[in-house]
Amino acid sequence: MTWITKSTAAPDATTIVRGLVSKARVPVGSPVYNALLETLYDEAAALDERRFDDWTAMLAEDLIYQAPIRLTRTGKTRDLDVMRTMFHFDETHESIMMRTGRLQKSAWAEDPPSRCRRFVTNVRVGECDTAGEYEVVSYLFLERSRGDSPENETATAERRDVWRDVDGAYKLARREIIVDQSVLGMSNFAVFL
Amino acid sequence: MLQHASLVLRDGTTLDDLVMRDTNEVSLRVMTDEELYHHEMERIFSKTWLLLGHESEIPKAGDFIVRDMAEDNVIVARDRDGSVNVSLNVCPHRGMRVCLGEAGNKPIHQCIYHGWAFRPNGDFIGAPVEKEKMHGNNVDKATLNLKKARVHLYGGLIFATWNVDGPSFDEYLGDIKYYMDQLFCRTDNGLELLGPPQRFVLPCNWKVPGEQSGSDGFHTLTLHRSLMEGGIMGGTAETIYDQAPGMYGVDVSCEQGHSLRCLEAEKTFKMFADVPFEGKSTRERLELLTPPGITREMIPQLFRNLSEDQVEQLATIPPQVGGMFPNILIAFIFAPRTDGGSSGALSLHTYVPKGPDKVEFINYIFAEKDAPEEMKRDMLQNAIWNTGTSGMIEQDDADVWPVIMKNARGAVSKGITLKYQALHGHERPDGWKGEGLLYPGFTKDDTQWNWWMAYYNLMAKA
Numbered sequence: 090m091t092w093i094t095k096s097t098a099a100p101d102a103t104t105i106v107r108g109l110v111s112k113a114r115v116p117v118g119s120p121v122y123n124a125l126l127e128t129l130y131d132e133a134a135a136l137d138e139r140r141f142d143d144w145t146a147m148l149a150e151d152l153i154y155q156a157p158i159r160l161t162r163t164g165k166t167r168d169l170d171v172m173r174t175m176f177h178f179d180e181t182h183e184s185i186m187m188r189t190g191r192l193q194k195s196a197w198a199e200d201p202p203s204r205c206r207r208f209v210t211n212v213r214v215g216e217c218d219t220a221g222e223y224e225v226v227s228y229l230f231l232e233r234s235r236g237d238s239p240e241n242e243t244a245t246a247e248r249r250d251v252w253r254d255v256d257g258a259y260k261l262a263r264r265e266i267i268v269d270q271s272v273l274g275m276s277n278f279a280v281f282l
Numbered sequence: 283m284l285q286h287a288s289l290v291l292r293d294g295t296t297l298d299d300l301v302m303r304d305t306n307e308v309s310l311r312v313m314t315d316e317e318l319y320h321h322e323m324e325r326i327f328s329k330t331w332l333l334l335g336h337e338s339e340i341p342k343a344g345d346f347i348v349r350d351m352a353e354d355n356v357i358v359a360r361d362r363d364g365s366v367n368v369s370l371n372v373c374p375h376r377g378m379r380v381c382l383g384e385a386g387n388k389p390i391h392q393c394i395y396h397g398w399a400f401r402p403n404g405d406f407i408g409a410p411v412e413k414e415k416m417h418g419n420n421v422d423k424a425t426l427n428l429k430k431a432r433v434h435l436y437g438g439l440i441f442a443t444w445n446v447d448g449p450s451f452d453e454y455l456g457d458i459k460y461y462m463d464q465l466f467c468r469t470d471n472g473l474e475l476l477g478p479p480q481r482f483v484l485p486c487n488w489k490v491p492g493e494q495s496g497s498d499g500f501h502t503l504t505l506h507r508s509l510m511e512g513g514i515m516g517g518t519a520e521t522i523y524d525q526a527p528g529m530y531g532v533d534v535s536c537e538q539g540h541s542l543r544c545l546e547a548e549k550t551f552k553m554f555a556d557v558p559f560e561g562k563s564t565r566e567r568l569e570l571l572t573p574p575g576i577t578r579e580m581i582p583q584l585f586r587n588l589s590e591d592q593v594e595q596l597a598t599i600p601p602q603v604g605g606m607f608p609n610i611l612i613a614f615i616f617a618p619r620t621d622g623g624s625s626g627a628l629s630l631h632t633y634v635p636k637g638p639d640k641v642e643f644i645n646y647i648f649a650e651k652d653a654p655e656e657m658k659r660d661m662l663q664n665a666i667w668n669t670g671t672s673g674m675i676e677q678d679d680a681d682v683w684p685v686i687m688k689n690a691r692g693a694v695s696k697g698i699t700l701k702y703q704a705l706h707g708h709e710r711p712d713g714w715k716g717e718g719l720l721y722p723g724f725t726k727d728d729t730q731w732n733w734w735m736a737y738y739n740l741m742a743k744a
Contacts, residue, residue: 164388176477196674273481276681
């Protein structure tokens with residue numbers, strides 16, 4: 090998997106990378122696939138239930154967690170739409186700890202908290218070159234209810250993850266969140282994807 | 283005696299009923315009113331200069347970006363002669379968008395509907411099947427150009443206006459230019475955008491974030507108290523209101539409604555430079571604490587591009603946050619990192635109206651072009667962590683603004699007034715070099731009231 094970050098406004102070939110890169114598929118229903126699927130469900134539950142300590146315990150120290158922006162493009166560049174030069178999230182383990190730490194204090198954006206439901210589907214798994222690491226691609230559908238508004242804010246995204254087997258438990262080492270909107274309909278990302 | 287304005291809404295409400303100049307109040311109704319919104323589109327957004335992006339987004343001939351001047355979609359394109367052009371993205375034939383992509387390179391923009399074609403400067407080239415003259419039998423081709431806006435580049439920022447004969451950009455900027463130059467025109471090669479902007483839509487009237495961009499410093503203490511809790515602005519959670527970090531400085535403003543908050547580098551951000559500045563030269567101060575985005579190597583550039591007085595201010599009491607009327611927010615801030623470093627965050631937003639109850643928040647993130655790659659990377663993260671979509675500072679703003687607009691709908695609530703009565707009054711601090719309306723001391727409502735006066739003055743003119 091490529092994780093390139095260049096500080097330039099100019100799009101390049103890295104803007105096309107999507108989906109599963111690994112050729113060594115881990116088949117649906119196999120023990121590893123099932124364990125990773127369970128991990129994704131557990132992660133979604135931890136975030137939906139705002140158990141941030143449980144969530145951050147699932148994160149590797151060398152975490153890279155990014156959400157590149159999308160652009161609407163045409164012609165020869167029509168598929169070069171994932172802009173890995175600018176992000177909605179551009180996080181490390183430390184910055185995630187800073188964000189979750191803030192949520193315990195005066196973070197009005199999530200106090201009162203939004204009520205979230207994360208639906209995780211279309212999970213595909215492959216083996217990485219490094220033993221014990223797995224590339225996990227999933228679709229995410231986030232429904233977010235805020236305050237007394239009867240209309241939920243929503244977001245859909247593809248997540249390209251690397252999960253690492255650490256003593257029998259999987260830790261998230263990489264996550265790239267490819268959101269589908271070029272203009273987000275969600276008024277902030279005070280929640281994690 | 284105050285001159286009364288000509289604007290009257292259908293129910294008889296006048297502009298003076300909405301913006302109360304004698305008591306410094308504004309009716310909450312303005313934060314949602316649809317009729318007023320249509321007047322704003324004509325009297326403000328069709329008249330004043332609007333920010334559309336940065337030159338570094340379109341470096342080569344044919345490069346284009348598509349942006350919005352309020353609800354009017356425009357093509358911002360560089361032509362072969364190097365000029366930056368802004369044209370309405372509406373085909374004069376049948377009203378289709380001519381350019382459907384958001385960014386790219388095209389020597390010719392051809393409408394996908396009937397094929398009318400235009401140059402990057404908006405000039406009409408022709409319609410297909412030339413011999414049949416599908417653009418009309420007796421029509422001069424020049425009348426079929428895309429509608430062109432007037433363009434001005436300032437520090438690489440691309441501004442445009444439909445008001446072709448209106449005030450020049452310098453007249454629009456006024457006395458604030460002296461201070462803005464310290465942010466946008468201070469280095470040899472200028473700023474560059476680190477990537478296309480973040481974009482998201484809030485269910486809120488454009489004036490809610492707009493008036494805050496008139497340098498509302500006071501909200502930081504309460505809405506952004508997590509900054510103090512995290513130690514980012516100095517002090518602790520218990521001492522926020524006693525010490526009021528970041529509240530004392532000099533707010534500068536002008537009658538055009540722009541403003542900046544200038545904060546003493548040594549006082550406000552003690553955690554970076556716990557060294558007194560007294561008796562130190564401008565250059566020594568710059569060496570101790572470089573302004574956000576500037577490296578020590580770039581210090582000589584500051585002296586080349588700014589006056590000595592401007593550099594002295596930048597070294598001592600730099601402008602850090604503020605805005606330009608009607609819809610620009612500037613945050614050029616010192617931003618500490620969890621790993622102990624600090625290279626600053628340079629963010630700039632536009633709040634683009636999308637109807638009386640919607641605003642698009644566009645977040646542009648900059649670095650100096652000459653900054654090392656590592657520093658740019660650092661500044662990108664700083665800006666993303668603090669501002670825009672997921673920014674820990676601004677996610678709280680995004681939570682407040684829609685609620686204010688919602689309140690403005692209530693039959694009783696809309697009669698509530700927004701109060702701008704904590705006023706300092708213009709006062710020139712000793713030894714202050716710049717011009718403009720100056721408010722030293724604790725940040726008050728003066729600059730935001732100037733924002734509303736700029737609003738009033740434009741809305742009063744048909």
